[in-house]
Amino acid sequence: MADIPASLRYGLAGLALVLAGIGVQQAARVPPVKDIEVRIRDLPEQFEGYTLLQLTDMHISRLFDEAWARTLVQRSNALGVDLILITGDLIDGPLSARVRDVAPLRELHAADGVYVIPGNHEYFFDNEQWMRHFVTLGMRRLDNSHALVERAGAQLVIAGVTDLSAPRAGLPGPDLHKALAGVPAGAPIILLDHQPRNARQAAAQGVALQLSGHTHGGMIRPLAPIIARANEGFVAGFYRVGGMQLYVNNGTALWPGFALRLGVPSELTRITLRRAVEPG
Template sequence: MAIFRTVAASFILGIFIYVSHQLTGYTDFSWAKRSLLISFLALLFTLVIGTFLFFWKEKDLDHKPWRDTLLNFSLTVMGYINFLVTLVLLRDIFALADNLFGLLNTQELYSSTATGYLLGLPVLMLALGNTVVKVGPKLKKVPLYFKNLPAEFDNLRIVHITDLHVSPSLPKKFVKKLVNKTLELKPDVIVFTGDILDSFAEKHQEELKTLGGLKAPHGVYYVPGNHEYYWGAEKGLTAFRDIGFNVLINEVTAIRKDGKTLQIAGIPDPAATHFGQMGPDFIKVQSQLKPDDFKILLSHQPSLASKSAMIGVDLQLSGHTHGGQFFPWNWLIVFFERYAKGLYRINGMQLYVNQGTGYWGPRLRLGTYCELTEIVLRKESKTE
């Protein structure tokens, strides 16, 4: 952990040096204005580094409102820095293209006026991203067609929630809005695919109680993501069981209708093994699956889809990626995640990746939205 902190702090320091130089080195600012701008940037970068080092060290501290305020402000600053660095990089890329090919006139991009725009645009981007979050979860209806789906389960509606990240940075009213919107849909099944809790369970009893109001005729099912393991997984899993969720840890359960069975399996996130907990066990899951039944597997990580397909799963539901959450990561996520968001077909199995119902870190989404997915299972006819 000490090595990670050192590397992370050094990386952020390097970015600070780069951005400070690029924003001040080519302008006609006076010495005083340059010093003021560099001091401003130093304050922002120091706040982010210092706050995270503090919270990494003091994760077991009692809940205090001032800490939440400090953390939320630091996360907002982190979002500002993200946009600022991105804009500076894009400007420098355009300038490089101009130097190499002479296609663009980039001289004005390094003026004092342009620097002012670069410093101000991230504020606008933060405001836009925050507005997207304030709107709340956006419903996305996804019909999925299967030849082997029993007719008895045709039109079965599954609400898929993932990556809510209940924490001090997620407003309680966001959780209430999510629950109300889900109940209005009157789904047959509700599933959670991890990173629902991103803090100590004891600190969020009100949010957990609100989530406990979710009910569906065929049950509510949950698997943990990587973030649940960062905050005491055993207490977190117990908290979800206490509010009536069916927690599936390498387990398979079934729902039945008119003599037909649909199996729902769940695996934990691979991060579990780093905390002495049981990781995903596909052999154990396979031993519980029945060849003739339609099979759905809940997995936080979409990257495990090929293994799911190998054991005969028909549909995997996942999250984790956030779809990149905000610019520029919503464009770059495809370089880090093979299955970034949406629908995929892998060796006869369908995989749907929800881009996240909540958010992590800064209270913003830009280029993505908070997704509440309604999966509708449909039996594919012979003519389709």
């Protein structure tokens, strides 16, 4: 270091501080809206323009606290979407410590409801207790199960599975066959799966769209290839997996133990469904 000019050392230190400040600010903010469109083959015309809001990896905690959650809920409700889908890792901490911080989620609302699946962090803090609490907040849980959304006689399947970490907690792991048992033939299937690693199996089961989180988009852009290798090649954004589309969300927040983002922004993800135009 003695051979490096003092001005350069101070400049590098200043740059590091600026980047750290930007990274923390990007991590801790309530994110802006990200609008995306998904074109689905055989989407009933009654669901043309149907809107979803995906929330994921909120990690409500001392960092992402009651005030943060209240602002998030206000911004989410203002979007006026048809359906809200929460794809896991809502919390970090036991219910006794976080009950006040998650309370604003009770005000989340959409015309066709709010659905939730667990992420791996729910299993760190008594998954069943947390999932029961989410139900008291007005959410409908999807544990290897599905629900039907109906519009003028047409149906859309919303399915959800448990997390890959569940067996380590002595609880049932993801079971897509069970989740899809009895779904009506021809109805498009939207699958909620916290981790994207099983996307190829979902595609083989006829899922039209899988929504996942877990990766936080890699958090820092140079880390993305490393995170992708741990998640079967999936880290952020859209992927075509056989006949299925997979969307891996950067996350609404992230794990407070590494609260840093650079070049990988958090997002409030509003998804508009469109009918795919058949070629020819």
